[in-house]
Amino acid sequence: MSSDTTLPGVTPVRATGSQIVRRGLALSPAIRDGLWLTLLLAVLSTVGGSVVPVVIQRTIDSGLGDGGTTSLSAIGPYLLGALVLVLLTAVVAYWMRVRLFVASERGLAELRVTAFRHVHDLSMLTQNAERRGALVSRVTSDVDQVSLFLQFTGITIVLSIGQMLVATIIMAFYSWQLTIVVWVCFLPLAVSLKFFAGRLSRAYDTVRRTVGEMLAVVAEPVVGASVVKAHAIEERTQQRVDDGIQRNLDANVRAQKLVAVTFASAGLAGGLANAGAIAAGVVIGVAGGLSMGTVIAFAFLVGLLVGPAQMATQVLTEAQNAIASWRRVIELLDTPADVVDPGPDGLALPDEVLGARFEGVGFAYPGGPEVLSDVDVVIEPRQRVAVVGETGSGKTTFAKLLTRLMDPTRGTVRLGDTDITQVAFDELRRHVLMVPQEGFLFDATLRENLRYGRRDASDEVLVAAVDDLGLADWFATLPRGLDTPVGQRGESLSAGERQLVALVRSALADPDFLVLDEATSAVDPQTELRATRALETLLEGRTSVTIAHRLTTAENADRVLVFDAGRLVEDGSHATLVDAGGVYARLHASWVAQASLGIAPVAD
Amino acid sequence: MRRGFGLLGRGIVEQKALFAISAVGSVLFGAMTVADAWVLGWATDHVIRPSFERGEVVQGALWTAVGLFLGVATLRALGVIARRLIGGIVYYRLVATYRRKVTRQYLALPMSWHHRHPTGQLLSNANADVEAAWAVFMPLPMAVGVVAMLAAALVAMVEADWVLTIVGLVVFPALFGINVFYQRWLSPRVAHAQALRGDVSAVAHESFDGALVVKSLGREAEETERFTRATHELRDANIAVGRIRSIFDPLLEALPNLGVLLVLVLGVGRVASGAAEPGDVVQVAYLFTVVAFPVRAIGWVLGELPRSVVGWDRVDNVLQATGSMAYGDGTVPGTGAVDLRLRGVAHRFDDAEHDVLQGVDLHVPRGSVTALVGATGSGKSTLTTLLSRLVDPRLGSVEVDGLDLRTLDHGALAGTVAVVPQGTFLFDDSVRENVTLGLDVPDEEVWEALRTVQADGFVARLADGLDTQLGERGTTLSGGQRQRLALARALVRRPRLLVMDDATSAVDPEVEQRILRALAERTSDGSGPTVLVVAYRKATISLADEVVLLDGGRVAERGTHEELLRRSSVYRDLVDAYDQAREASA
Structure with a gap:
């Protein structure tokens, strides 16, 4: 229709x-x-x-x-x-x-x-x-x-x-x-x-x-x-x-x-x-x-x-x-493509783990008010950053600007020292990777889905990537191994398993800067444990920005960025921010209040 | 072919009065088409030739001819209206009737039947297949008229001249035969192209849905290549169909023209020998030009018939399916929370070799909150589906307040037990209707239910509040918001047993806690239902009076959270996994 x-x-x-x-x-x-x-x-x-x-x-x-x-x-x-x-x-x-x-x-x-x-x-x-x-x-x-x-x-x-x-x-x-x-x-x-x-x-x-x-x-x-x-x-x-x-x-x-x-x-x-x-x-x-x-x-x-x-x-x-x-x-x-690939004229990025820099960045959807304003922040190479804030606070926009899913309407986003809009897409994607919340899979075999991460990878490389993330025991439970059909949108696998596949896929792509949107939906505990460990391995030695839905993630990060109503309102380590008594401290307090229940509440 | 005619018979009987009108209309149309040619022949011999021969207009006959032309045209127009309008109504009514029958079956057949059939298939049975089954009724009235037309044409030709009749006897069957052959050749290729069109759409859907992955992994070129492959297959299939059409359409147009030329060749001789009048030749020639196109209708019917039979078979499969959930007429006396008991319950899925639940005995006391815990595949969800009788257990019984669910009236059961599943279905309707589902409750109660599930805030912020349209053409809600509406839907009916099967999985854990605590409070102060909740999170478990651990389809342990932690290593492993996950990331 x-x-x-x-x-x-x-x-x-x-x-x-x-x-x-x-x-x-x-x-x-x-x-x-x-x-x-x-x-x-x-x-x-x-x-x-x-x-x-x-x-x-x-x-x-x-x-x-x-x-x-x-x-x-x-x-x-x-x-x-x-x-x-x-x-x-x-x-x-x-x-x-x-x-x-x-x-x-x-x-x-x-x-x-x-x-x-x-x-x-x-x-x-x-x-x-x-x-x-x-x-x-x-x-x-x-x-x-x-x-x-x-x-x-x-x-x-x-x-x-x-x-x-x-x-x-x-x-x-x-x-x-x-x-x-x-x-x-x-x-x-x-x-x-x-x-x-x-x-x-x-x-x-x-x-x-x-x-x-x-x-x-x-x-x-x-x-x-x-x-x-x-x-x-x-x-x-x-x-x-x-x-x-x-x-x-x-x-x-x-x-x-x-x-x-x-x-x-x-x-x-x-x-x-x-x-x-x-x-x-x-x-x-x-x-x-x-x-x-x-x-x-x-x-x-x-x-x-x-x-x-x-x-x-x-x-x-x-x-x-x-x-x-x-x-x-x-x-x-x-309708013009709003995010333009500079193509072969684009700049290359240095071959090292990079940080990122936001310089007076603002973003507004066409005809709308700014949903993100005046963001100035420097993310050091290999830093592990958690981004926290309520729905509509601008944290997802922040993540999308980092991966050039959109371009800022004001200011500049830099990778290392390079303006992100000047970097060829191929080059950008070798360095920066967004891992969405839901592990979206294509209706094909596990092998083909993993190859979305690295197109020419041999079976040995794929299996090695699975092993490296400590997922060999899970992989062994798949009766058909790499030939396992994942079904439409990966629905033959559980939500947790789809996340695992997405992690292996990301590891294969081997970026040095990861932007993650943490999953909110509950999965069964064993898979959750596997995913947490795999993610830990994946983040090692890379710069990462995680949109955190669990405060444990924030707790364990090097640095927490707190967004509120489109602005970056707090920036510091978990401990400093808790002491500062601001937005983050309030979120944390509600978490502590429920800590006895044994859950990690969410700051969404 | 015989089954095809059986199908025609079924449809005709179903709509006999209207079909009869459309058939009569079409016969009128057919007869008048032949009459038109006859009038032209008559006018040639009685008006045109005499006038030209005498050098003056034959007035009386001329007016008769004008009257005949207009009269025939008017009658033919009436016939066309009856054929197209009434014939169309017959088709649309048949489709509507069978769509209703199929959807009635869907509502009557038990969930076990639904589980055996893929959603896509059931949807296409109610839509595309019903339409395909009756599609043959679109050209059918025309075909009936054409049969009458051919009979009348034969009479008219025989009356005119037997030699010219023979030309007709060659040309008309040839037209008819070629068209049948054409439709038969074309039909499977059109179906093939249609299937490929579905493939193209599937690739586009998937690729756009996974856009974030495609974009961040830089797979646009590969995706375009994948789409190009599907597109090119469709293109080639369409061209193959086009080539067949290109051969037959011109052929079918040329044939009657060749017939007219043959009529003229033979007609000259017949008129010269005095065997025929010039008007006869004109009439037969004209017949060829007017009858040629309608004759194709028979080909359309015969070409459509195999597809209709296939469509009908699929529809009939649904209509013939038997089985329905038999309900009793009992009610559950009293008000307030009920007591739930499972006795020796065993269940397995249709094609499974092993029971997913075996020998389950379970008691959930009145007014308690019980958490059901177990690894994936332990049978938790299956157990919850037994409680609202979406399926019945293979062995054993499920009882509320000592009454076997199977003895209860359907309404009484639905009023007593509410099961909220993980996946929610929202109707293409307002927020209010999605909560009340037609139940007559005041808005205050709707708001109260929304408040309990922490949904009052976002609903109040929607453009039209309770009147906001949801679903395909309305506002889209997040997974957590959808789940909260489903929960409100259960609460507004004031169930006496509330069963939640991972019903808050997409809700933020903090909000989930508030919901569960509100529910637990109501239950403990006696105003709420008995609650059975399938729990994934430790926090959920901590709200329960008692925990039941399912393992391999059996109740392995039951007791308080602390007791189970002490007693069961399976339970410890399961519940501590979150803690371990936290430690791992620490």
């Missing part, structure tokens, strides 16, 4: 439909190149159908109409010519379609990949978890919509216009008066088309909305089965599901009414045009202006107009949707 709303952070594109199409084509050269030939072939491929009325006119006028005074030889050349044209048209139509399918699929595959790569360069991806689904739909269903548009709706429009054009030209060639009669008969339909198109597009909007709502409630008896059963709310749930289904049914029926009416009215207009053409044709013909064959040929030519007229409203609605999808993909591509 494509998202209809705009995404915060994505630059909205204000452009008309045709500008969007032009811009979209420019982004996919595989589609644009040779498009004119494809379109020309499309118009030519309507000739085959249009040649039939001409042959009929010829056949009738060369004697058939007079009761059979014609012979095959008189119309032979026409029939033969028509035969050749019909066959030729089929070949042209085949050629045109293959060109279109190949070009549009190639172009859209390119567009999809470009958009995918671009999303990974947007800091929005790591900042705003809720919007990920919308980003996915921009590289999947939105591109699919465009592809359907180019291959079906778009080509229908071209073929329809081509057919109407060719038919009208033939008509006008025969008789301009009759052509006017025919078009006047179609006029009411053309006028009502705009009316219907607007309504139809609104009706389909409603259908799409109700589909979304229905899918959500239909999921309740499945995903929420245990809640429903445990609370005995089956009837209420069924009512919600039934209501959702009914609303979707009603919306579909409403849209169907409009489709049926537009379809029927095009047929009606065709009947009117037929009657009009024959009546007027006979009148004009008898007066000597037209041949009998021409009048009959008009009936066939009117038939060529009915098809396009029937499809018009639906095609227009679909085109609107497709252009909206195309617009969303273009918006995405037009």
Whole structure:
């Protein structure tokens, strides 16, 4: 399902439909190149159908109409010519379609990949978890919509216009008066088309909305089965599901009414045009202006107009949707990557364990107030730093600035002496690594997941890394070892085991500066113990900044940074800060109060 | 094929009145399409030719022809409306009806059945499969009309001229046959492309979800390569589909045109020999152009049929599933905390060879707080699922106040026992509705429950307070916030036994402590429920009156925390692991 709303952070594109199409084509050269030939072939491929009325006119006028005074030889050349044209048209139509399918699929595959790569360069991806689904739909269903548009709706429009054009030209060639009669008969339909198109597009909007709502409630008896059963709310749930289904049914029926009416009215207009053409044709013909064959040929030519007229409203609605999808993909591509890789021009970092320095650093999200202000701090090489503060205090922002997941809006972040924004990404990542709270794993084997840390590592290297972190006993419990499939998001492993894998992965990446977001969720004690020991080994000899959720972590750190309301308010060792009697001392006091309970409370 | 027709029969019977209307409408449409050609033929012989021959307009016949054209067009329009609108309603109603039936089954079938079927599969059974099963009903009315149209066309052609009829007898079956072949060839390839589309989406989802890992490990290039591979497979599959379409669509368009040319070739001879009128030739030629497109509908039906049968089989699988949790009609007399007893309980999962719980005897006294402790896989969670009868034990019984749970009425059971699991499910609804789940309680009680679980603060800060919409299109909450709402959901129903299965794992430990202490206080002053809590943290254990240690599916030890520490090395290892973890990092 494509998202209809705009995404915060994505630059909205204000452009008309045709500008969007032009811009979209420019982004996919595989589609644009040779498009004119494809379109020309499309118009030519309507000739085959249009040649039939001409042959009929010829056949009738060369004697058939007079009761059979014609012979095959008189119309032979026409029939033969028509035969050749019909066959030729089929070949042209085949050629045109293959060109279109190949070009549009190639172009859209390119567009999809470009958009995918671009999303990974947007800091929005790591900042705003809720919007990920919308980003996915921009590289999947939105591109699919465009592809359907180019291959079906778009080509229908071209073929329809081509057919109407060719038919009208033939008509006008025969008789301009009759052509006017025919078009006047179609006029009411053309006028009502705009009316219907607007309504139809609104009706389909409603259908799409109700589909979304229905899918959500239909999921309740499945995903929420245990809640429903445990609370005995089956009837209420069924009512919600039934209501959702009914609303979707009603919306579909409403849209169907409009489709049926537009379809029927095009047929009606065709009947009117037929009657009009024959009546007027006979009148004009008898007066000597037209041949009998021409009048009959008009009936066939009117038939060529009915098809396009029937499809018009639906095609227009679909085109609107497709252009909206195309617009969303273009918006995405037009959103500049805010954290820019200096690439090969970037500076290198010295090959030693580095510290970090914040110089007057502030950060604000676009259009928002500063969430972090005036941070000046120096982190020495090999120092072990704990960052403490409540949710929204700015501690996570601090960590993200250290790893260049975002760039400061004020001030400079330095690694060693180098401005972090001047360092090439490859170089930066060799030195600095962020280990997120949840050990996110990919749906692959353990081996492949570990290789995310070091892409060419052999099995021996992987196993050695596991051993080095003291996790050999845990590894031995995995029946399939490195071949163990971890499942979607690593769900075949426990939360604690996922953390272990993430630690080994980080050890393999071998950075000299680690930024850790400590896990808050409880895992079983044995795994917790393993993780703590593994982490201890990992941190040895490296600089580290840990967003601490447990005060034990703060206790054991060389230095504690305390954040409050976007500012660095305290900085010192655990002992000094406890004595200072500030924010940290208060956090610590609540911890001491509960120490008898045997837990390490959290400063979040 | 026979099963396909069986499916058609089932749908037609289900919506017989509406289907009949749409079929009649479609037959009308078919007949009028042929009539249109007949009117043109009639007009050729009775209006156009006489007028041209006489050099003056044959007025009466001309008006008749105009009337006939308009009349036929009007009737055909009515037929089209009946066919498309009523036919569409038939399809949408069938889909809605079966979606309801499938979801009713989901609500009726026991959890053991749910556990055996992956979530994704059940969702697609209720959505994509139901739609696929009835998809054939979209082109079906048209196909019915086309059959009538072909019959009428045959009559019209035979009446016009038998030689021209033979051309029709060649062209129409050929159109029909080619289209069936086309749909059959295309259909599996379209399904294949659809599956690949799912793969592309899965890669994008995963890669974006893991963005933090991708970015911090610098794996963007590899991820792009992975996405490119999936995208290219989809591209190639789509091109393969496109090539087939490119062959058949022009072929199906050319065929009737070739037919018209053949009619003209033969028609000239027939008219010259006096066997046919010029109007007959015009009529047959026109028939070819108007009938050609609708004839494809039969191909659509036959092409869609195999997919519909597959969809139907999946839907039917759910509908045929039997079994439901049988509830008694008993209630639990009195009010306040209840007493819980498990007697000789043994349980195993469907496909397992060993019991996860064996011979469990457990007594949780009225108004007490009991902590359930055990290593991963010791059977703790399984035990909690027995308490709200999400499953029944294989052996033994679970009793509250001496009453076997199986004798209780469903509502009475839900009103007595509340089990809060680790994973929470939030409905796409307001905060209030997510807490009350339709229970008629005043807002004060909702707030009170929220206060007890330390959720009043964040709920008050939400944009619309209790009216804030949650779920897919609403506000997203953190794991800890979700868990607290689930807990409030249980409390607001004033259960008499509260079971928490790691229900606060994502809540900050400090907040968790406040919640548990509030609960324990209410229980000890007699206003709260009996509490059974699966504990991971030592602090949780310290709030319990008694600790039960599960080991290998059996109750290994029970007693106070201190007693167990003294008596059981398993318990010591388990509970001290946090201390060891702290020491290790010290």
